[in-house]
Amino acid sequence: xxxxxxxxxxxxxxxxxxxxxxxxxxxxxxxxxxxxxxxxxxxxxxxxxxxxxxxxxxxxxxxxxxxxxxxxxxxxxxxxxxxxxxxxxxxxxxxxxxxxxxxxxxxxxxxxxxxxxxxxxxxxxxxxxxxxxxxxxxxxxxxxxxxxxxxxxxxxxxxxxxxxxxx
Numbered sequence: 001x002x003x004x005x006x007x008x009x010x011x012x013x014x015x016x017x018x019x020x021x022x023x024x025x026x027x028x029x030x031x032x033x034x035x036x037x038x039x040x041x042x043x044x045x046x047x048x049x050x051x052x053x054x055x056x057x058x059x060x061x062x063x064x065x066x067x068x069x070x071x072x073x074x075x076x077x078x079x080x081x082x083x084x085x086x087x088x089x090x091x092x093x094x095x096x097x098x099x100x101x102x103x104x105x106x107x108x109x110x111x112x113x114x115x116x117x118x119x120x121x122x123x124x125x126x127x128x129x130x131x132x133x134x135x136x137x138x139x140x141x142x143x144x145x146x147x148x149x150x151x152x153x154x155x156x157x158x159x160x161x162x163x164x165x166x167x
Contacts, residue, residue: 001090002091005094008094012095013099039114041113041115042111058108096136100132
């Protein structure tokens with residue numbers, strides 16, 4: 001779990017360092033025209049830039065993230081952390097939260113740089129909110145936890161169905 005978290009944190013910070021070095025703030029570099037570009041956007045809000053408009057949201061979200069990290073760490077035994085997939089998922093989440101926290105403390109915003117979009121007929125863009133490696137790790141880790149929970153529910157209810165069929 002710690003190795004995965006550390007790997008995510010390092011990869012996240014290295015990619016953000018590259019963005020900071022090679023792409024000016026609020027600049028964009030088209031990779032696949034009409035579909036994908038690297039951007040350098042600052043996000044003081046939560047996921048998908050929610051709450052960006054509230055003053056002080058960066059500090060509040062940093063405090064929330066620290067609290068979430070602590071609570072998740074203290075309650076990790078409730079999330080099948082003894083399985084390989086459970087450890088992987090929690091490592092992804094811990095590393096992702098830590099990566100975005102580093103940004104909040106060092107840059108006063110989260111550095112987002114991956115942007116997928118489609119060009120409309122009128123010339124405007126319809127895009128998925130920009131994100132980063134940490135965001136991807138968090139979403140993947142949460143998705144894996146949901147799958148683990150669903151799998152546990154499916155296997156846990158099989159004996160009950162068999163007993164019901166025998167009566």
